[in-house]
Amino acid sequence: MNLKQLAHMLALSQTTVSRALNGYPEVNEETRRRVMDAAKRHGYRPNPSARRLATGKSGMIGYVLPTGAAVDIDPHFVEFLSGLGDYARSHELDLVLSPADADDQETTYRRIVANRQVDAVYISSPRPQDSRVALVSTLGIPFLVHGRSEGFDFDYPYLDIDNEGAFHEAARLLVQLGHRRLALINGDDRETFAIHRERGVRRALAASGLSLGERHVCSVVMTEENGYRATRRLLEEGDAPTAIACSSLIMALGVVRAVRDLGLTIPGDVSLIAHDDVFPWLKPENFSVPLSTTRSSIRLAGARVAERLAARISGLEEGARGEVWPVDLVVRGSVAGAPA
Amino acid sequence: MNLKQLAHMLALSQTTVSRALNGYPEVNEETRRRVMDAAKRHGYRPNPSARRLATGKSGMIGYVLPTGAAVDIDPHFVEFLSGLGDYARSHELDLVLSPADADDQETTYRRIVANRQVDAVYISSPRPQDSRVALVSTLGIPFLVHGRSEGFDFDYPYLDIDNEGAFHEAARLLVQLGHRRLALINGDDRETFAIHRERGVRRALAASGLSLGERHVCSVVMTEENGYRATRRLLEEGDAPTAIACSSLIMALGVVRAVRDLGLTIPGDVSLIAHDDVFPWLKPENFSVPLSTTRSSIRLAGARVAERLAARISGLEEGARGEVWPVDLVVRGSVAGAPA
DNA sequence: CAAAAAAGCCAAAGCGCTTTGGAAGACTCT
DNA sequence: AGAGTCTTCCAAAGCGCTTTGGCTTTTTTG
Numbered sequence: 001m002n003l004k005q006l007a008h009m010l011a012l013s014q015t016t017v018s019r020a021l022n023g024y025p026e027v028n029e030e031t032r033r034r035v036m037d038a039a040k041r042h043g044y045r046p047n048p049s050a051r052r053l054a055t056g057k058s059g060m061i062g063y064v065l066p067t068g069a070a071v072d073i074d075p076h077f078v079e080f081l082s083g084l085g086d087y088a089r090s091h092e093l094d095l096v097l098s099p100a101d102a103d104d105q106e107t108t109y110r111r112i113v114a115n116r117q118v119d120a121v122y123i124s125s126p127r128p129q130d131s132r133v134a135l136v137s138t139l140g141i142p143f144l145v146h147g148r149s150e151g152f153d154f155d156y157p158y159l160d161i162d163n164e165g166a167f168h169e170a171a172r173l174l175v176q177l178g179h180r181r182l183a184l185i186n187g188d189d190r191e192t193f194a195i196h197r198e199r200g201v202r203r204a205l206a207a208s209g210l211s212l213g214e215r216h217v218c219s220v221v222m223t224e225e226n227g228y229r230a231t232r233r234l235l236e237e238g239d240a241p242t243a244i245a246c247s248s249l250i251m252a253l254g255v256v257r258a259v260r261d262l263g264l265t266i267p268g269d270v271s272l273i274a275h276d277d278v279f280p281w282l283k284p285e286n287f288s289v290p291l292s293t294t295r296s297s298i299r300l301a302g303a304r305v306a307e308r309l310a311a312r313i314s315g316l317e318e319g320a321r322g323e324v325w326p327v328d329l330v331v332r333g334s335v336a337g338a339p340a
Numbered sequence: 341m342n343l344k345q346l347a348h349m350l351a352l353s354q355t356t357v358s359r360a361l362n363g364y365p366e367v368n369e370e371t372r373r374r375v376m377d378a379a380k381r382h383g384y385r386p387n388p389s390a391r392r393l394a395t396g397k398s399g400m401i402g403y404v405l406p407t408g409a410a411v412d413i414d415p416h417f418v419e420f421l422s423g424l425g426d427y428a429r430s431h432e433l434d435l436v437l438s439p440a441d442a443d444d445q446e447t448t449y450r451r452i453v454a455n456r457q458v459d460a461v462y463i464s465s466p467r468p469q470d471s472r473v474a475l476v477s478t479l480g481i482p483f484l485v486h487g488r489s490e491g492f493d494f495d496y497p498y499l500d501i502d503n504e505g506a507f508h509e510a511a512r513l514l515v516q517l518g519h520r521r522l523a524l525i526n527g528d529d530r531e532t533f534a535i536h537r538e539r540g541v542r543r544a545l546a547a548s549g550l551s552l553g554e555r556h557v558c559s560v561v562m563t564e565e566n567g568y569r570a571t572r573r574l575l576e577e578g579d580a581p582t583a584i585a586c587s588s589l590i591m592a593l594g595v596v597r598a599v600r601d602l603g604l605t606i607p608g609d610v611s612l613i614a615h616d617d618v619f620p621w622l623k624p625e626n627f628s629v630p631l632s633t634t635r636s637s638i639r640l641a642g643a644r645v646a647e648r649l650a651a652r653i654s655g656l657e658e659g660a661r662g663e664v665w666p667v668d669l670v671v672r673g674s675v676a677g678a679p680a
Numbered sequence: 681c682a683a684a685a686a687a688g689c690c691a692a693a694g695c696g697c698t699t700t701g702g703a704a705g706a707c708t709c710t
Numbered sequence: 711a712g713a714g715t716c717t718t719c720c721a722a723a724g725c726g727c728t729t730t731g732g733c734t735t736t737t738t739t740g
Contacts, residue, residue, distance in 0.1 A: 002696055013720045018698060028718060048455050049393040050696030053725050058389075060436070067425040072620040077421075078413040085407040085439035094457070095437040096400070097421075099429035115388050117434070223621040250621050253593070257628055280412040281563040281590050288597055342726055353690045358728060368688060390726035393695050 001044045010038055021046070052116075060094045061309050062118030064109055064132075066102035072221075074125070075250070076277050076298050080146070083302025091310050106135055113139045120309045122146055127190050142312040146305050148192050148322070155320030157312070159305055163193045166294035166327035167200030167245060170273045173329065174243040175208050178338035179271060183241035184212060185230045185251055189219035194247065197275075201245055216241055220251075227254025235262055235270070242338045243271040249282055252291060265289075267336035276330075290332035296325060341384045350378055361386070392456075400434045401649050402458030404449055404472075406442035412561075414465070415590070416617050416638055420486070423642025431650050446475055453479045460649045462486055467530050482652040486645050488532050488662070495660030497652070499645055503533045506634035506667035507540030507585060510613045513669065514583040515548050518678035519611060523581035524552060525570045525591055529559035534587065537615075541585055556581055560591075567594025575602055575610070582678045583611040589622055592631060605629075607676035616670075630672035636665060 007017045012035070020027045020035035027035075038044075052058050065073070081095075088095060096118050100108035109132065112118055120142035123132050128150040136143045137156055145158035167184075174182055184201050187194045202212050215237065220226035227246065231254065234241055246252045252274035259270055266272050266289045276284050276293035284291035304323075311317035347357045352375070360367045360375035367375075378384075392398050405413070421435075428435060436458050440448035449472065452458055460482035463472050468490040476483045477496055485498035507524075514522055524541050527534045542552050555577065560566035567586065571594065574581055586592045592614035599610055606612050606629045616624050616633035624631035644663075651657035 003698095004696075014697080015699080015721080016719055019719090022698085026718065031718080045451070045454065047393075047696050048457065049389065049396075049398075050725090051698075053387075053389040053393045053727085054696080054698040056389075056725085065421070065425050065435075067422065067429050069426065071422070071426075073418040073422045073425075075415050075418055075619070075621055077418050078415055081405075081417075081437075082407065082411070082413045085405050085413075085437065086409065086411075089407050089439035089441065093439075095405075095439070097425065097435040097437065099425035099433075099435070101429065111385075114385070117388065223623075225623060225626050228626065253622070254626070257626070260628065279415070281415055282593070283563075283565060286565050286568060286594070286597070288600065343728095344726075354727080355691080355729080356689055359689095362728085366688065371688080387726050390695090391728075393697085394726080394728040396695085 001042050002047065003044075006035075006039060006042065006044050009042075010035060056116045057119055057313075058117060059092065060096045060118045061088070061306070061313075062096045062098060062112050062121040063124075064105050064112070064121070065097045065099045066105060067099045068102045071102045074222075075279075077124075079277060079279060079297075079299045080124070080302040080305075083297075083299035083304075084306045085302075087303040087306035087310070091306075093306065093310060105132060109135055109139065113141045119313045120144070122305050122309060125191055125193075128192055128195065130192075142309065144305055144309050144312065146301060148196075150192060150195075155322070157308070157317075157320050157322065159301060159308065159323045159325070160193075161296045161301070161325045161327050163196035163327070164200035164203070166275065166296070166329065167197040168204045169200075169327075169329045170245050170292075170294050171201040171204035172207070173331070174245070174271055174273065174335065175204060175210065177243075177271065177335060179241075179243040180210060180338065181216065181239065181241040181243070182210075182212060183216040183218070183234045183244045185218050185220070185227060185234075185244060185246045185255065187219065187222045187247045194219060197245075197247060213239065213241075215239075222248040222251050224250055224254040224257075227251030228258045229254070231255045231258035232262070235259070235264065241270070243335070244273075246272065246274040249274055249276050249279065249284060249291070249293075252284075252287070253282075256287060256289075266334050269339055271335040271338075273329075273335060284330070285332060287334070289334050292332045292335045293330050295328045295330050301325070341382050342387065343384075346375075346379060346382065346384050349382075350375060396456045397459055398457060399432065400436045400458045401428070401646070401653075402436045402438060402452050402461040403464075404445050404452070404461070405437045405439045406445060407439045408442045411442045414562075417464075419617060419619060419639045420464070420642040420645075423637075423639035423644075424646045425642075427643040427646035427650070431646075433646070433650060445472060449475055449479065453481045459653045460484070462645050462649060465531055465533075468532055468535065470532075482649065484645055484649050484652065486641060488536075490532060490535075495662070497648070497657075497660050497662065499641060499648065499663045499665070500533075501636045501641070501665045501667050503536035503667070504540035504543070506615065506636070506669065507537040508544045509540075509667075509669045510585050510632075510634050511541040511544035512547070513671070514585070514611055514613065514675065515544060515550065517583075517611065517675060519581075519583040520550060520678065521556065521579065521581040521583070522550075522552060523556040523558070523574045523584045525558045525560070525567060525574075525584060525586045525595065527559065527562045527587045534559060537585075537587060553579065553581075555579075562588040562591050564590055564594040564597075567591030568598045569594070571595045571598035572602070575599070575604065581610070583675070584613075586612065586614040589614055589616050589619065589624060589631070589633075592624075592627070593622075596627060596629075606674050609679055611675040611678075613669075613675060624670070625672060627674070629674050632672045632675045633670050635668045635670050641665070 126149040130149040218230040277298040360372040466489040470489040558570040617638040
């Protein structure tokens with residue numbers, strides 16, 4: 001059932017039927033109702049390929065997926081996706097993942113924009129002066145950054161959580177508890193979120209005349225194994241920290257294992273606070289010692305990103321609005337006063 | 341730069357240029373070279389929307405993503421996606437995720453097929469007599485099932501791992517080590533993989549005149565917390581198992597925690613074997629006691645699924661070929677002889 | 681060497697929609 | 711009543727590609 005047939009069976013022109021369906025004003029309400037009705041009754045759905053060719057709009061949002069044998073997709077991605085999908089579903093938006101060589105995403109961005117394959121894109125895990133952000137904003141496609149970039153002479157729309165604030169609060173709490181030597185086990189420090197977290201910790205320490213020792217900050221890919229290794233190194237060297245802030249629950253697993261392997265305890269010997277993106281399959285309250293966390297649902301962020309992208313596509317949102325979500329500090333058993 | 345312009349500048353018809361580019365035989369090789377050359381030089385890329393409208397082919401593969409506030413996407417998904425994306429990239433295939441109400445995926449399948457939005461789809465986490473498999477095979481779109489369904493009177497193409505064989509081997513090893521009371525902490529037993537795994541365990545036990553106690557098999561969503569709870573229940577009741585087979589590494593985290601909480605040890609009191617889908621961020625060899633596993637890279641499966649889908653789209657693969665991958669049994673420190 | 685076959689190219693008709701530029705009729709205003 | 715203004719609809723021109731059917735020109739064949 002295509003437009004032509006529908007129009008014919010209504011004894012109307014394609015023009016009128018099309019307009020009636022798309023809510024244009026220049027059609028009699030009575031006629032519109034007839035058309036809508038017939039469309040529904042016959043299950044007419046405009047062919048998206050045709051509509052797309054005619055309008056250039058695809059009804060999809062895009063994401064360039066860095067791939068490669070040595071490239072791992074962040075497990076946070078599925079949670080983000082859950083939220084994004086949940087919103088997208090209610091608006092009949094599809095998501096296109098365009099795999100790209102991790103070292104050359106530009107080609108892919110250019111392709112999907114030139115081909116008008118998607119109406120908007122989002123960018124995740126941005127770095128300072130992220131070339132994707134610069135590229136996409138010149139390409140002129142609606143977009144949204146999940147996270148933040150820095151160091152541009154232009155603004156751009158983003159959704160981020162207050163990483164600096166979160167880690168500032170976490171560190172401040174630890175300092176209040178008497179800890180003097182903190183360590184930060186962070187994610188890849190080329191990414192903005194990691195930089196912000198480090199900044200937050202440093203700021204809290206500085207406020208009490210303390211500082212983050214050079215060897216007390218690790219920047220690693222956020223795996224259990226790396227959390228373990230970092231912790232071993234931190235605790236086995238002289239000047240070991242009495243408290244650790246950690247950028248992910250998965251790494252925290254490794255931290256806990258390392259502490260235990262060394263015959264130490266949490267929070268007796270080491271206090272621990274980790275960032276929790278809220279996974280259904282791994283919860284901080286279920287750690288052997290319930291884990292204190294800075295908590296922010298990445299799933300909600302996914303839903304919000306979808307919502308804002310939809311708004312930008314339809315022109316409801318414009319400009320370079322940045323949105324920063326506060327992060328909860330949830331205190332559980334893994335923090336205590338510094339050991340004597 | 342569109343076809344018309346390119347044709348005009350070559351003083352050829354659109355027909356000829358199109359044919360030259362698409363490898364049709366009825367064009368002079370000399371001419372074809374000229375065309376190819378000019379196309380490359382001017383960076384001509386046929387507009388996919390137009391091509392799509394004309395041919396009905398989209399160059400994308402589809403996946404219907406079940407969503408909803410209460411629906412969690414399996415974290416395995418990202419690893420699968422890594423593999424899929426890696427292959428898809430090399431063939432300029434994009435992946436379309438169409439979010440659907442988890443309770444009504446049929447509408448979405450029908451939509452994406454009717455709209456010819458994608459050239460092929462894959463289905464994951466199938467159940468016996470999975471309605472999606474039945475649906476998609478009547479819809480007549482190329483597809484592949486990742487996993488297996490059962491109980492149909494027709495065949496269908498799939499890629500699966502030998503879950504039954506894997507858990508059979510695992511259980512057999514435990515029995516050989518003298519264990520008489522095994523338990524299985526399984527995933528959702530409405531899914532085929534879980535059924536196969538249970539079948540594997542039962543078969544191994546039966547071969548030695550043993551059986552799986554009714555209370556010794558748990559079927560739960562595969563989270564750390566559920567692994568913990570199941571293990572507590574198993575070990576605190578009378579007739580506690582001395583060995584546990586577990587369907588995921590994430591649940592195994594909970595198993596380990598529960599065992600420890602109960603003041604027991606692995607493998608002294610309980611032997612443990614878990615299935616490992618090979619995550620970069622959580623490795624069985626890094627468990628406090630290195631974990632024995634049945635191992636199969638879900639990432640490789642993703643790549644293979646993409647490869648076969650591409651083959652089916654281009655007509656290189658046909659029919660209902662099923663492919664079952666063997667699973668490695670990797671023995672590490674978490675198994676030992678049954679306690680006296 | 682004429683007839684048949686093959687090679688190489690083209691004009692034009694889709695694919696199914698949106699949108700432009702009218703046009704006919706109904707309505708308002710002076 | 712005539713001019714002007716809405717209202718409501720339509721024919722037709724795209725969007726950029728593929729593909730059908732045909733038309734020349736060249737090559738092959740008996």
